[in-house]
Amino acid sequence: MDPDARRAAILLAARAVFARKGYHKAGIADIVSEVGVARGTFYRYFESKRDVFQQILQSMMAEVVSVVVPIDVAGEIPPQVFANLDRLIRAITAEDVCRVLFSEALGIDEEADDALRAFYGQALGRIEAALQTGQGLGIVQGGDVRLKARCLLGLIKEPVVQASIDGADLDADQLVTEIHQLLQHGLLRV
Amino acid sequence: MDPDARRAAILLAARAVFARKGYHKAGIADIVSEVGVARGTFYRYFESKRDVFQQILQSMMAEVVSVVVPIDVAGEIPPQVFANLDRLIRAITAEDVCRVLFSEALGIDEEADDALRAFYGQALGRIEAALQTGQGLGIVQGGDVRLKARCLLGLIKEPVVQASIDGADLDADQLVTEIHQLLQHGLLRV
Amino acid sequence: MDPDARRAAILLAARAVFARKGYHKAGIADIVSEVGVARGTFYRYFESKRDVFQQILQSMMAEVVSVVVPIDVAGEIPPQVFANLDRLIRAITAEDVCRVLFSEALGIDEEADDALRAFYGQALGRIEAALQTGQGLGIVQGGDVRLKARCLLGLIKEPVVQASIDGADLDADQLVTEIHQLLQHGLLRV
Amino acid sequence: MDPDARRAAILLAARAVFARKGYHKAGIADIVSEVGVARGTFYRYFESKRDVFQQILQSMMAEVVSVVVPIDVAGEIPPQVFANLDRLIRAITAEDVCRVLFSEALGIDEEADDALRAFYGQALGRIEAALQTGQGLGIVQGGDVRLKARCLLGLIKEPVVQASIDGADLDADQLVTEIHQLLQHGLLRV
DNA sequence: CATGAATGAGCTTTCATTCAT
DNA sequence: TATGAATGAAAGCTCATTCAT
Numbered sequence: 001m002d003p004d005a006r007r008a009a010i011l012l013a014a015r016a017v018f019a020r021k022g023y024h025k026a027g028i029a030d031i032v033s034e035v036g037v038a039r040g041t042f043y044r045y046f047e048s049k050r051d052v053f054q055q056i057l058q059s060m061m062a063e064v065v066s067v068v069v070p071i072d073v074a075g076e077i078p079p080q081v082f083a084n085l086d087r088l089i090r091a092i093t094a095e096d097v098c099r100v101l102f103s104e105a106l107g108i109d110e111e112a113d114d115a116l117r118a119f120y121g122q123a124l125g126r127i128e129a130a131l132q133t134g135q136g137l138g139i140v141q142g143g144d145v146r147l148k149a150r151c152l153l154g155l156i157k158e159p160v161v162q163a164s165i166d167g168a169d170l171d172a173d174q175l176v177t178e179i180h181q182l183l184q185h186g187l188l189r190v
Numbered sequence: 191m192d193p194d195a196r197r198a199a200i201l202l203a204a205r206a207v208f209a210r211k212g213y214h215k216a217g218i219a220d221i222v223s224e225v226g227v228a229r230g231t232f233y234r235y236f237e238s239k240r241d242v243f244q245q246i247l248q249s250m251m252a253e254v255v256s257v258v259v260p261i262d263v264a265g266e267i268p269p270q271v272f273a274n275l276d277r278l279i280r281a282i283t284a285e286d287v288c289r290v291l292f293s294e295a296l297g298i299d300e301e302a303d304d305a306l307r308a309f310y311g312q313a314l315g316r317i318e319a320a321l322q323t324g325q326g327l328g329i330v331q332g333g334d335v336r337l338k339a340r341c342l343l344g345l346i347k348e349p350v351v352q353a354s355i356d357g358a359d360l361d362a363d364q365l366v367t368e369i370h371q372l373l374q375h376g377l378l379r380v
Numbered sequence: 381m382d383p384d385a386r387r388a389a390i391l392l393a394a395r396a397v398f399a400r401k402g403y404h405k406a407g408i409a410d411i412v413s414e415v416g417v418a419r420g421t422f423y424r425y426f427e428s429k430r431d432v433f434q435q436i437l438q439s440m441m442a443e444v445v446s447v448v449v450p451i452d453v454a455g456e457i458p459p460q461v462f463a464n465l466d467r468l469i470r471a472i473t474a475e476d477v478c479r480v481l482f483s484e485a486l487g488i489d490e491e492a493d494d495a496l497r498a499f500y501g502q503a504l505g506r507i508e509a510a511l512q513t514g515q516g517l518g519i520v521q522g523g524d525v526r527l528k529a530r531c532l533l534g535l536i537k538e539p540v541v542q543a544s545i546d547g548a549d550l551d552a553d554q555l556v557t558e559i560h561q562l563l564q565h566g567l568l569r570v
Numbered sequence: 571m572d573p574d575a576r577r578a579a580i581l582l583a584a585r586a587v588f589a590r591k592g593y594h595k596a597g598i599a600d601i602v603s604e605v606g607v608a609r610g611t612f613y614r615y616f617e618s619k620r621d622v623f624q625q626i627l628q629s630m631m632a633e634v635v636s637v638v639v640p641i642d643v644a645g646e647i648p649p650q651v652f653a654n655l656d657r658l659i660r661a662i663t664a665e666d667v668c669r670v671l672f673s674e675a676l677g678i679d680e681e682a683d684d685a686l687r688a689f690y691g692q693a694l695g696r697i698e699a700a701l702q703t704g705q706g707l708g709i710v711q712g713g714d715v716r717l718k719a720r721c722l723l724g725l726i727k728e729p730v731v732q733a734s735i736d737g738a739d740l741d742a743d744q745l746v747t748e749i750h751q752l753l754q755h756g757l758l759r760v
Numbered sequence: 761c762a763t764g765a766a767t768g769a770g771c772t773t774t775c776a777t778t779c780a781t
Numbered sequence: 782t783a784t785g786a787a788t789g790a791a792a793g794c795t796c797a798t799t800c801a802t
Binding site for chain 1: 786787788789790
């Protein structure tokens, strides 16, 4: 088995184990028995339990970030926004991403916390910038973009997180539609 | 010191410790040294570390639930909604509530997970019911109330969680205003 | 059992175990099973395996140093020298002192190495000073006192170390006599 | 590369590594990376870490033993003694010999301990025999030759060991002179 | 009832050794 | 024959929990 494949296999197993048991209940024993290698093998590929976790975190964050593409203001904007939304929801709906990124990541250690802060900072920064541009174009409501960005993030994240907590499946299309409507008309009828 | 007071003191200390260090990094040693009692005393009042945590969780959930009062459909509705919103945000903005309830609670054990599921189930159930009533009264947009409820929860929760992650303060009034606007007009200008 | 006694018991057991098996082959398991306490108990009294070892080393060095008393130049010198010699040999003849101090101490870690260097530095410094005084008084041969001190140390140490290696007993009196003769007349007959 | 040369190269590297880091801190990884061969190759030439160490020990002991040549009683004795002394000191002054033979060798395992005991037994036996001969010739002081031999060994060994501990250089000539003087006249002036 | 020393299961990590390529 | 990835026993250490005082 070539090193890259093995490394990937361990990473995959670790992802599954962390998603299933959470960081603290997951033991190296769980991971290696899942891959079918010896304990020592794990340490040939990763420095420590924290190390694998960090790498999984990083790759998950990168995956999530990568699906959001900058909006081309020359083109039609709403379709681009909703395409992003759609991809984003599908990205974070993956069972393991959701559990690891949204429930387990915080509080492991300073390094992971920093990475997570950076991730949220980057994500929120992008959303804020987009909203600001939107305000300039007159297509986004006025007000504090900082808070708006956070609300928007929650709007997207929470249904996914709740579905994960419930162990229920999530209809991404329906969610996109619902969020779409919310963004355009709000929740209340005036 | 009478038992109830002592029990309360331990509970309070544990809350602070869990909020400060998180469930896993918090040790019984931290809690007892905070209260100034011996380790053994802790176990006279609580069965285990998980036990205190559960009780704290329960009381936090009760606090949060209690601030949301049913809406009197006979009276004017929007002010009641926003009063609820305001109280809710203030309730979950408390540093310890936010950290414990939203970051630490999930994944401790099955029992806590169940409690949390029940909490979210109850909270979302209430919101859903209110939205359904609203739809009947024609003051809430049509569509899936289940998803709407989850979005609404996220809308409220996320800015608070992010402020906690950033270690930043949150202007509750401003947040209420922002959410108010979002609920009424959405994020986009049509 | 009071803490001081328990601490002393663990220290004693550790001393015996280190002397018997050497630092590296000695496990915490050996030590605690020797005292009859649980693993955790060990760590209530000592921070780590290195920590006990360091403390044992320190106490052994202190024991050895303490038996050598400064020479009163006002009084008769040779008896004082030989009394020191006698006490010193008896001190380092103790089986565990010899093994731990002379065979195991070097190379555990930087801290222990420094402590040992300091110990030898102090011991040799004292001997050098005494020799220098002796040269001033005309009772010690001329020449490099630094080297003389080291030779003298070896003269004393080696027979003890060899006895320990052989597992043989050592007649301290006879050794003192022999060293006495060597110091006064050398090994060769002119 | 022919097997003998490779074997020699590994032996040399292992010597250097053991001298530099000590037996326990030295890893097979250190040795093989020093030679530039793979781990597996090491095990084609040596059975185990202990095995290389033993062989190094044996060769060091042989080197040291070889420099001491029997004294020809027909010829002039003192020059022969001092020539032996001189060669011996130079032999054990080699940094790696000193560290490996005098600090690391004891306590690795039973086999090494036996080898070391045999080495010291042989060395001391020779010295004793020489001293006995010397006593017969009337050029060595009377008394227990067993102890005398051990003292003599320490006299030689200790300055070398101390220099190694200090990381200082040793002037072999000066040491020979000093020991010479000590053997002839003792340390004290009568 | 309060105490806090004692407990020991269980964790992560290391590294000499093996063996398929 | 050389390789180096894989192995897994064994080590040190932690900490929630217990229980004699």
